[in-house]
Amino acid sequence: MTAAACEPDEYAPAGAGMRPGSQLAHLVGPGGAGKTTVGALLAGRLGWDFIDLDQAFLAQHGHIATFIDTQGYEAYARHNVALYARIRRALRRPGVAALSSGFMTYPAAIGGGYAEHRAAIEAAAHTVLLLPSLDVERCVDVLVARQLSRPYLDGDRGQHERRVRERMPAFLALRCARHVGTEAPQCIATAAKARTTATKSSVTGHRFLVKSRSSAF
Structure with missing residues (x-):
C-alpha cells in the first residue's frame, strides 16, 4: 500500500456540525464495513478511548444472536440503546465509538430516547458512515463475506444478504460524513484522523464526503 493510495479522491460539503464540546466520534454503517478495526486504529492515533458497542453488549448480555433468538430483535435494540446511553x-x-450495524436503522418506536440519540449522532461532525461501495450488490458481496467470518454472529448467508439490502436505503439517507471504499483500515483511519483534526480547528458546520480508491481490505 503506497501513501498515495491512502489519500481520498474528493471532498465535498455534507451538512451541519456537532454540538460544541462533544467528545465522542461515531463510526456507523453495516456489519462488516470495518467500524471496529478502523475505530480502534483511529482511537489509538488520537489518544482517545475506544468503545465497541457490540463487545460491550456481549460483555453484559452474552451472544447477540442468542439474545435475539430468545428475546426478539426489538428487545435487543432497546437494550443496546440503553447500553449506549x-x-x-x-x-x-474523548472517545471513538463503533456502533452496532443496525443502530442507525432501529424504529423510533423502541423509545429510550433513541430518536434523540440517532438525530444527535447523525448531526455530529465527527460521525462517519463506512461503506465499501455505493452499489448495493457490491456491498452485499463484500459485507456478507466479512460477517460470516465472525463467530459471535449466525452463519445464515441469506439472512445477512437480506439485512444488507434492507438497511442500505437508511444508510444512504444519512446526512453525515461518508468514507466509501475498500482500502486498508490503516488508510481509512488516516483519513478519519485528518477529518477529525480539521473539524476541530475549522468552522463548525462542515463535513466531508470521501470517495476512496479501492484496494484489499
Missing part, C-alpha cells in the same frame, strides 16, 4: 453518560475522556 449509559456509556455516553459515563464518558469522561
Whole structure:
C-alpha cells in the first residue's frame, strides 16, 4: 500500500456540525464495513478511548444472536440503546465509538430516547458512515463475506444478504460524513484522523464526503 493510495479522491460539503464540546466520534454503517478495526486504529492515533458497542453488549448480555433468538430483535435494540446511553453518560475522556450495524436503522418506536440519540449522532461532525461501495450488490458481496467470518454472529448467508439490502436505503439517507471504499483500515483511519483534526480547528458546520480508491481490505 503506497501513501498515495491512502489519500481520498474528493471532498465535498455534507451538512451541519456537532454540538460544541462533544467528545465522542461515531463510526456507523453495516456489519462488516470495518467500524471496529478502523475505530480502534483511529482511537489509538488520537489518544482517545475506544468503545465497541457490540463487545460491550456481549460483555453484559452474552451472544447477540442468542439474545435475539430468545428475546426478539426489538428487545435487543432497546437494550443496546440503553447500553449506549449509559456509556455516553459515563464518558469522561474523548472517545471513538463503533456502533452496532443496525443502530442507525432501529424504529423510533423502541423509545429510550433513541430518536434523540440517532438525530444527535447523525448531526455530529465527527460521525462517519463506512461503506465499501455505493452499489448495493457490491456491498452485499463484500459485507456478507466479512460477517460470516465472525463467530459471535449466525452463519445464515441469506439472512445477512437480506439485512444488507434492507438497511442500505437508511444508510444512504444519512446526512453525515461518508468514507466509501475498500482500502486498508490503516488508510481509512488516516483519513478519519485528518477529518477529525480539521473539524476541530475549522468552522463548525462542515463535513466531508470521501470517495476512496479501492484496494484489499
